[in-house]
Amino acid sequence: MYKRMNETNLPQNVRSVGAVVHALQILRHLAADGAPQGVTAISRATGINTSTCFNILRTLAAERLVVFDMDAKTYRLGFGVVELALGLLGANHGDLIRPELERLALNNSALMCLWHVTEAERIVLVDRVFSSTSVRVDMHVGTRLPSLVGAVGRCVAAARDFDEAELRRRFAGLRWQDPPRFEDYLADVQSVATNGYARDRGDLFIGLDIVAAIVVDHTGAPRYGLSGIAIAGQVPEPAMERLGEDLVEVAQRIGQALFSVRK
Structure with missing residues (x-):
């Protein structure tokens, strides 16, 4: 389970945005686990409220950062994550x-x-x-x-x-x-x-x-x-x-x- 970033991990006078932190928790969990998962399993693993988790996953799916399998009712990482990382590929x-x-x-x-x-x-x-x-x-x-x-x-x-x-x-x-x-x-x-x-x-x-x-x-x-x-x-x-x-x-x-x- 990923821990929420606390204030000591941030520069002074900067506060974390809860929705962003939760979205990153979900993405990191899916990346670490490697297997498609349903909302309930993701919610349980990340500690995020189920309804909040569902809403964030829908947003991530709309942005192509995750892919929703309608038959299995599961989510996995999407190609949008790769697009974000293209600038880092080959970086030192x-x-x-x-x-x-x-x-x-x-x-x-x-x-x-x-x-x-x-x-x-x-x-x-x-x-x-x-x-x-x-x-x-x-x-x-x-x-x-x-x-x-x-x-x-x-x-x-x-x-x-x-x-x-x-x-x-x-x-x-x-x-x-x-x-x-x-x-x-x-x-x-x-x-x-x-x-x-x-x-x-x-x-x-x-x-x-x-x-x-x-x-x-x-x-x-x-x-x-x-x-x-x-x-x-x-x-x-x-x-x-x-x-x-x-x-x-x-x-x-x-x-x-x-x-x-x-x-």
Whole structure:
């Protein structure tokens, strides 16, 4: 079920329009499920009142964003969605993701980074957005790191699902400014299954607090890392945890949009 966008996801002084939010919930649900559904099923899955859901679906059908099957009494996505997306086909993934980085930077006192996970066991910084509300950290676009270091690396390790012996072998070759114990690193990797995000508290870079989540493709392979980096102590612990949860939600949304990942 898709969650309604709340005020913290929007720039200041901007309020969401309920009908638009509901229409997007319906479209995203149909895209994620992939199968034609009736009004009652769509209403139940999205939490939208049945009559409201019916009226929105009729409007979407009139605009060719959904197609109504009169015999089965079901709705599915229509060609109008493809027409809307034509301008994005072939676009650089980083350009599509950047608005999410900007939103996260606006709402958090942290440097927001987008990392590309390469097949050569590296992560490469492909974009970053600064917060304008705090003393800032910077990293150069093009920075390359081993794929298993830091907060992003812990998430990558979790996605790759190495056994303990293999993870220990790979861990031994990693370089950190303040190396963690393997047992602590292993516990952090295992916690990703529960939290969806990982933390690095001054291990990779002394004095920096990092939280991260990853975008995976339809096979579960890591493709991108999203991280928030702040000077240690500058962002309160509860705020870093909320940022981690926000990163997980954004990463899941990007995975669905770019790689057809099912929820």
